[in-house]
Amino acid sequence: MSLQFLTRTAVLLAIALAVQWLRLPTYFTGPVVNAVLILATLFSGIWSGIIIGCITPVVALLMGIIPPAAIPLVPLIIAANITLVLVFFFLDKANRYVAWIGSAFAKYGMFYVGLRLLLHLFGVKLPAPLLLAFQIPQLYTALVGxxxxxxxxxxxxxxMD
Structure with a gap:
């Protein structure tokens, strides 16, 4: 790991955590975190985006931003963040705008499928407002971010050039 990788990852993680700490509405915080994931991927590499994508949901849970009832969703949020990063990384080689839209829909798709699996296969029960928060708003925050x-x-x- 290079010093540049560590520095950029740390700075971008700090930005994401600072925005979470402000406890602003999801419609602001979500796009910022998604933007940070993509910027980390672009400027520091795929592992930077993945690391930040794994840390931010855990910190959100510890800070009480993610309610205790949503603990079963934390691995799903991590998987969706990783999906966003991976799809963006690979599609960006062809076209940045396709990468933007494709990664947003891929993240939403991961949430949609993952949520259905949690609810039906594993019998996880979540309050209705919590279910709504992890559906279409995730597509919105990924697209805007x-x-x-x-x-x-x-x-x-x-x-930089």
Whole structure:
């Protein structure tokens, strides 16, 4: 691991955790965290995005942002974050905009399928408002976060060249 990888990952993780700490509404926090995941992937590599994608849901749970009733969803959130990072990483080689939209829908798809498995196969019971929070809002936050990251990345790339 290079010092550049560690520094960039640490700074981006700090940004994501600071926004979580502010306890702003999901419609603000979610896009920022998703943008950070994509920016980490673009500027530090796939492992940076994966590391941040694994840490942020655990910290959200520890901070009480994710309620105790949603503990069974933490591994699903981690899997969805990793899906976002992986799909973005591989599709970005072809087209950044396809990567943005494809990764957002892939993350939403992971949530949708994973949630159904938790509910039906494993018999997990979750309150209705919690179920709603982990459906369409996840697509929204991934789309907005991805677009934000694409715009920021273009700006940063111009400044770094």
């Amino acid at each position: 991805g677009l934000t990251a694409v715009i920021i990345a273009r700006y940063l790339k111009q400044r």
